[in-house]
Amino acid sequence: MVEVETNTGQGVPQVVIVGLPDKAVTESRDRVKTALENCGFRHIRTRTTINLAPANLRKEGPVYDLPMALGILAATEQLAMPRLAEFLIVGELALNGALRPTRGVLSMAMLAREIGRAGVIVPKQNAAEASLVQGLEVYGAGNLRECAEFLANKIKLMPHRHDTDLLLAAQAGHELDFSDIKGQSHAKRAMEIAMAGGHNVLLIGPPGSGKSMLSRRLPTIAPPMTLDEALETTRIHSVAGILPPSQPMVAARPFRSPHHTMSDIALTGGTADLRPGEVSLAHHGMLFLDELPEFKRSTLEALRQPIEDGAIHVARATGAVAFPCRFMLVAAMNPCPCGYYGDPGKECRCSPVQIQRYRSKISGPLLDRIDLHVEVPAIPYTEMTRSAPGETSAAIRDRVVQARYRQYQRYRKQGQTNAALGARAFRAHCQPDESGHEFLRSAVTEMRFSARAYDRILKVARTIADLDASEQITTRHIGEALQHRALDRSIWT
Ligand SMILES: Nc1ncnc2c1ncn2[C@@H]1O[C@H](COP(=O)(O)OP(=O)(O)OP(=O)(O)O)[C@@H](O)[C@H]1O
Ligand SMILES: [Mg+2]
CATH class of the missing domain: 3.30.230.10 (Ribosomal Protein S5; domain 2)
Incomplete structure (x- = not known):
């Protein structure tokens, strides 16, 4: 004051x-x-x-x-x-x-x-x-x-x-819908899992396969905000001075998609007048980084701490502040500079060195914070024209909400997701049954998964079990979780 x-x-x-x-x-x-x-x-x-x-x-x-x-x-x-x-x-x-x-x-x-x-x-x-x-x-x-x-x-x-209840209820209807996307059932399922457990997700695929399309539809399957969440996010948008007077409350989860030319400070916050950055504007929502390897390495590295802590401390000559920043990271990239590595229809023109350099822009520690790596292949023209409209966002969202509710009941804490579990809660709640354990151990060695993938796979399996309304994490849940670790599989490394 x-x-x-x-x-x-x-x-x-x-x-x-x-x-x-x-x-x-x-x-x-x-x-x-x-x-x-x-x-x-x-x-x-x-x-x-x-x-x-x-x-x-x-x-x-x-x-x-x-x-x-x-x-x-x-x-x-x-x-x-x-x-x-x-x-x-x-x-x-x-x-x-x-x-x-x-x-x-x-x-x-x-x-x-x-x-x-x-x-x-x-x-x-x-x-x-x-x-x-x-x-x-x-x-x-x-x-x-x-x-x-x-x-x-x-x-x-x-x-x-x-009437804040009225404001919360008056969430703007979405123009986009998951039913717009033809095929890609594997990727759609991955998006559902990501949203259900609050997992960070990386989409990898050739140009035009629908990565941006999938990402932009994530808000349509997001669970509604609680009043406390809405107030917290509104407060940040208020401090940033970006609340439109006609819409005083941020009632729908924010979806921020900054361009890759953005400065580090625009991402983390803390211009001279200590404004919040994109990570904080995405609080309780999604931060979408399209064309991930195009971002400056320093910008990506600056993401690590906020992802981990859910808060960012910025200090400038004018003072120091902490802004909350709990967001779901959604990123998209091509598999190589030309975009067609691994594509059956088009030949990749990149040298191994070029591919290596392109991928190494995304450091291990950042990748380590991303639970799901999803391949989004180009879909054949016939499938594009033929396939019937898929499920609507509303139907997917219902399942997401159910799965989030199971997490709330298990952890007894509002907004606690599987992705954000602490080490102790992870050990207590993410243990698979006997055969699941055995299966995971052999899969990790045989399929040459990286060691760091182990915990991630279990967390994702926990979410898949929640979508399945199952308290037990079984072989089936682990099997599906393994499919969403494209970058750990040997063809990628
Ligand atoms: N599965 C799909 N169903 C319907 N339309 C699709 C699908 N995939 C791609 N499209 C069409 O292709 C366009 C390009 O898709 P999108 O921008 O999502 O590609 P992208 O994977 O992000 O490509 P890039 O790597 O070039 O960014 C979309 O606007 C859409 O019209
Ligand atoms: Mg795109």
Whole structure:
């Protein structure tokens, strides 16, 4: 919380702002002065000192305009505002006194509730967003005069109300659907498993085989967000300033697909003004990296820690923050630079060295965090024209939701997925039956699977068992899990 203290005293008429203000905050001085005058208030005739406390925290942006203007009104005793102490207030002022929307309002409203304020006053356009916090009076003000007169009990404002259940239910319908995809039943099944257990997934196949198509349809089979999840994600989007005013809550799981030319900072977050990056914007949703080997190696390496921790710490000169980032990684790539390695229909023109270099862009530690590697072969033209429409997203989603519910019952923790199991829970819950054990051991040695694949296969088998409504992990579940480890099989290495 930043407190704005205002004092007027003797001396030449000028306004001094102290307390580590950045450039935008010092510019407030002129905006505040002009806005006050244009709203019919007296301008400043004495020396005025504004202190932004705590002094050791750098203040940035124009959000303190409105509190400063109100502070000046109070200090110069132009208007008695008995209700001032009841509210947390933010807002940027236009020269005519109108309020402009700002970012991060949801976090501020949460803070207001935490410290026991009765309510918040925010720019009108941000009111819907603030009203997502229950048990808080939210007022949206159009301009400085309206806000001041409300605090002086001269006028009434209607508190802003929201029905969060309604917002959650009003998830936008999807234009895409899994039934658009012909054939590819193996890949579709892999997507279902990935979503059911929250597993990271990598799709590998020649150009035009439908990798991007499959990935873009993942949100259509994602389980609905809980209210807490929706609020957490909304909060991040609010801080990033990308919430559209017409849609104050992120009610559907985000699907972020940054381009491979993106900078490392755009991925991890932490520009000078400490904005969240793509990994955090994808919180509780999906991060889709299409053409994975095209990403800079440093960008891919920067992904490792957030995938592991579900949170990212960014430190800049202006301060340090931690943003949550629990997302499902979805990546797509061709098997080689020309794209046709292993394709029966078209010959690959790449040399082994080229292929090696291309694949080595994706390091072992990153691959290690991806549970499913799925081959998406080109499908023959005949199959494309002939095959009947497949299952709809709604049908797949029902099974995903059931499987997630089984995980919730087993782990007794909201949102806990098989993919994110800790070591101890993994040992307790992902043990196959006797024959399953035997089968996995021989498969790993005979098919020359890498050692690190072992745990991954068991986790995926756990999810397959959950889709099968089975508490036991059997040979059948392990057998299917083995099929989704393309990169561990010897033809790939
Ligand atoms: N299984 C399929 N069913 C229906 N249409 C398909 C299928 N696979 C590919 N297509 C068609 O081919 C187009 C290209 O597919 P998509 O963009 O998903 O390929 P890709 O695997 O991502 O290729 P690239 O490696 O070049 O990115 C799609 O827009 C779609 O029209
Ligand atoms: Mg593609």
